[in-house]
Amino acid sequence: MDLIARLRDGLPGEAILTDPDVTGAYAHDMASFCEAGSPAVVVLPRTVEQVQHVMRTATALRVPVVPQGARTGLSGAANASDGCIVLSLVKMDRIIEINPVDRIAVVEPGVINAVLSRAVNEHGLYYPPDPSSWEECSIGGNIGTASGGLCCVKYGVTAEYVLGLDVVLADGRLLKTGRRTAKGVAGYDLTRLFVGSEGSLGIVVRAVLALKPEPPQQLALAAEFPSTAAACDAVCEIMARGHAPALLELMDRTSIRAVNAMANMGLPESTEALLLAAFDTPDPAADLAAVGALCTAAGATDVVPADTPAESDLLLQARRLTLTALERVKSATMIDDVCVPRSQLAAMLDGTAAIAEKYGLTIGVCAHAGDGNTHPTVCFDAADPDESRRARESFDEIMALGLELGGTITGEHGVGVLKKEWLARELGPVGLEMHRGIKAVFDPLGLLNPGKVF
Known part of the structure; x- marks a missing residue:
C-alpha cells in the first residue's frame, strides 16, 4: 500500500494535500539561502491520534517527516525535504484550558501567540514571550525554536514558560513530559530537551504553559545617541545599577532610516542609535526618570519619555516594524541572530558596521539590547550573484564575530539549515x-526533520 493510501486510512480527505501547486506553498519558511525540497504530501491533522497515525505510517514506510507551524521561522528549520511528509500543525489550534488559580494555560501547537496572549489577558493573566511575529507565529513554533521577544530582558524566554508537553515520538508513541505544578524535579528534564529541538526529536501536540499576573501598562522612553558605543554604555549602566526594564531595545541608524522610509514615523535620522526602554512597574515614571538620567550621563543627546501608554505604544511600534522595514531596502534579507554578553554589545555592533563596509552592503541592526541579542539584517539583491555571495560571506563573518566575543550563533531563531556548520563550531566535537x-x-531511523540542526 502506498503512502497516500495509508495516510487516508487514518486521516480525513481534507487533511491530505497532494496537488504540487498547493504543497509547494508549504516547502519553506522565511529564511534566505536555505535549500528546500518538494514534499510528497502535506497533512493537516486536527487530533493527537491523527498525528500518531502519520508518524506510524512514516515509520512503517521509512518516509521523512518535516513538522511545521506557521512557517515564520528564519533558519530554514521548517523547510521540506524531497519526498517527505510535511506535517503542518496549524489546524491544531485550540486553547484547551486557562486556569487562573494554577496560572497555567493548556494549548495545542497551532495556537497563535497573540491569540493566546489576548485570551489570558481576559483572565487578568499574562503570557510574556512575545516574538516580533507574535501576530502570526504559533506556540508550537515558538517551542520548537525556543523563541524570545522584546520582553525577555525581564520575563525570560519561551523555555521558562513551558511546564509540560505531550509529544508524539517518531514511532507514534505518545510521551508526556513535565508537570502542571509550580514545582517539579522528578526525573530528567525532558521538557526542556524538546524546547528548541526544532522538530528533530518529536512532534509537540500539547503544551502546559506557565502564566504570570498581568502587569501594569508599560511606559516607555526613547533616547537618542551620537554613537552605538554610547548607547551600549547606557545599556550596561542600566543593567549594572539593578534596573529591571520590561523592554530594552536598540535600533541603529540604518534601521531608523528604514522605518522612516516605510512608515513615515519621524524618527531622528541624524542619530546613530536609538535606545528604547520601558517599565511596567507600579511607578514607571520614576523608573524612566532614573534611566533617562543614566542615558544622559552616557551621552544621549535627547531623552523623550512617554506620558501615556498610547505614546509608549507609538514609540515601541517603530521597533516592531524594523525587520519589515529592512526587508524593503533590497529584494532579500538575511536576518542574523547573534547573542553576546551585554558587556560586548558595543563591540558586536561596531564590528558589524565594519563588516558592512568591508562588503559594501547595507546591514541594519536592531537588538534586544538588555539581553545582548542582536539582529544584524543583511540587505541584498537576490538577483545579483556577486551581491548574494557577499551577503552570505558577511553573514558568516558576523556569526564568527559573535563567537569571538563569547556569544552564541542564535539567541532565539534556531539553527535549522542556515547555521548547521556554525552550530558544530559552537558545540565542539x-x-x-x-x-x-x-x-x-x-x-533511531532519522525520520524527523532530517538535515536540520546538525
Missing part, C-alpha cells in the same frame, strides 16, 4: 557527539 546520541535515542 564532544558536544556534537552528545547531540547526535540524543537524536538517535528519540529518532
Whole structure:
C-alpha cells in the first residue's frame, strides 16, 4: 500500500494535500539561502491520534517527516525535504484550558501567540514571550525554536514558560513530559530537551504553559545617541545599577532610516542609535526618570519619555516594524541572530558596521539590547550573484564575530539549515557527539526533520 493510501486510512480527505501547486506553498519558511525540497504530501491533522497515525505510517514506510507551524521561522528549520511528509500543525489550534488559580494555560501547537496572549489577558493573566511575529507565529513554533521577544530582558524566554508537553515520538508513541505544578524535579528534564529541538526529536501536540499576573501598562522612553558605543554604555549602566526594564531595545541608524522610509514615523535620522526602554512597574515614571538620567550621563543627546501608554505604544511600534522595514531596502534579507554578553554589545555592533563596509552592503541592526541579542539584517539583491555571495560571506563573518566575543550563533531563531556548520563550531566535537546520541535515542531511523540542526 502506498503512502497516500495509508495516510487516508487514518486521516480525513481534507487533511491530505497532494496537488504540487498547493504543497509547494508549504516547502519553506522565511529564511534566505536555505535549500528546500518538494514534499510528497502535506497533512493537516486536527487530533493527537491523527498525528500518531502519520508518524506510524512514516515509520512503517521509512518516509521523512518535516513538522511545521506557521512557517515564520528564519533558519530554514521548517523547510521540506524531497519526498517527505510535511506535517503542518496549524489546524491544531485550540486553547484547551486557562486556569487562573494554577496560572497555567493548556494549548495545542497551532495556537497563535497573540491569540493566546489576548485570551489570558481576559483572565487578568499574562503570557510574556512575545516574538516580533507574535501576530502570526504559533506556540508550537515558538517551542520548537525556543523563541524570545522584546520582553525577555525581564520575563525570560519561551523555555521558562513551558511546564509540560505531550509529544508524539517518531514511532507514534505518545510521551508526556513535565508537570502542571509550580514545582517539579522528578526525573530528567525532558521538557526542556524538546524546547528548541526544532522538530528533530518529536512532534509537540500539547503544551502546559506557565502564566504570570498581568502587569501594569508599560511606559516607555526613547533616547537618542551620537554613537552605538554610547548607547551600549547606557545599556550596561542600566543593567549594572539593578534596573529591571520590561523592554530594552536598540535600533541603529540604518534601521531608523528604514522605518522612516516605510512608515513615515519621524524618527531622528541624524542619530546613530536609538535606545528604547520601558517599565511596567507600579511607578514607571520614576523608573524612566532614573534611566533617562543614566542615558544622559552616557551621552544621549535627547531623552523623550512617554506620558501615556498610547505614546509608549507609538514609540515601541517603530521597533516592531524594523525587520519589515529592512526587508524593503533590497529584494532579500538575511536576518542574523547573534547573542553576546551585554558587556560586548558595543563591540558586536561596531564590528558589524565594519563588516558592512568591508562588503559594501547595507546591514541594519536592531537588538534586544538588555539581553545582548542582536539582529544584524543583511540587505541584498537576490538577483545579483556577486551581491548574494557577499551577503552570505558577511553573514558568516558576523556569526564568527559573535563567537569571538563569547556569544552564541542564535539567541532565539534556531539553527535549522542556515547555521548547521556554525552550530558544530559552537558545540565542539564532544558536544556534537552528545547531540547526535540524543537524536538517535528519540529518532533511531532519522525520520524527523532530517538535515536540520546538525
